[in-house]
Amino acid sequence: MASRCGGLRRRLASVRSVRSLSAASRLTPLTPERQDAEQRELYDRVVTSRGKLVTATHPDGSLVGPWNAMATSPVIGGHLERTGDACRNQSSLTPDVQEVVILAVGAHWRSQFEWYTHERLALKAGLSPEAIAHIKAVSDLTEVLQLLDPTAYAALAFTRELQETARVSDATYAALVDLVGERGAVDVVFTAGYYDAVCRMLNAFEVALPPGAEPPFPES
Known part of the structure; x- marks a missing residue:
């Protein structure tokens, strides 16, 4: 039991170390070459619309902030991204x-x-x-x-x-x-x-x- 707990602690420490060094999130960064057609559509829309206000991509091309999560599930994420765009640009x-x-x-x-x-x-x-x-x-x-x-x-x-x-x-x-x-x-x-x-x-x-x-x- 002690050995198993020690191994688990080492694995968790390794994960934290990798995450700290890479400054990444828990999700896989969806760089352009990893994207399917639905993900690419969302990606292009974010870069075109949101990139005017904030930095929208990392140096590797993946989306920053919440947009990488949206692209990971692009059908639901796409609707959510459009909602966000409407909240910012079509609100009273x-x-x-x-x-x-x-x-x-x-x-x-x-x-x-x-x-x-x-x-x-x-x-x-x-x-x-x-x-x-x-x-x-x-x-x-x-x-x-x-x-x-x-x-x-x-x-x-x-x-x-x-x-x-x-x-x-x-x-x-x-x-x-x-x-x-x-x-x-x-x-x-x-x-x-x-x-x-x-x-x-x-x-x-x-x-x-x-x-x-x-x-x-x-x-x-």
Whole structure:
């Protein structure tokens, strides 16, 4: 028994070492030569659309972030990728409100890659470093009130309440709908739901940060 346990520990240590050295995720990187037709279609779409905002591929050509997971199961992943594209580009929400929702989800999941990517996009959308820091720390909402405009604050309160309680109170719902309408409230839920799925993928498959990047959240 001791021998078997020792062997298992050595194998696990070896896996951790290889993963650390390669800065890879648990999934096999789908480089272009590994891709079938469905995977290639998703790959080309991501590189064309998302590559305008962020770095979409690793030096070996494989997709970064959640997109490699989507390409691994390209039929479902393709639908999910299109949902994400719609949430970003066809939403009624302004970029700053979108990023508040995304950061709230990322902070809830303590998702390293998600926060690393969207902190920069949030700054570009006009959020202050102070507001971003409070969202990251999941500070009391009263501490964020003066750092966000009313719509962004309402979206943050709504998203956080939904994440923490799996429900939204009438007061929180009404505060958001008064500012963004019913369509806007639905778009907040769509955005939170999509990025919730993204954070689950990033965490489950241990998608690594770019080499040299500091983890936004302390590793346990």
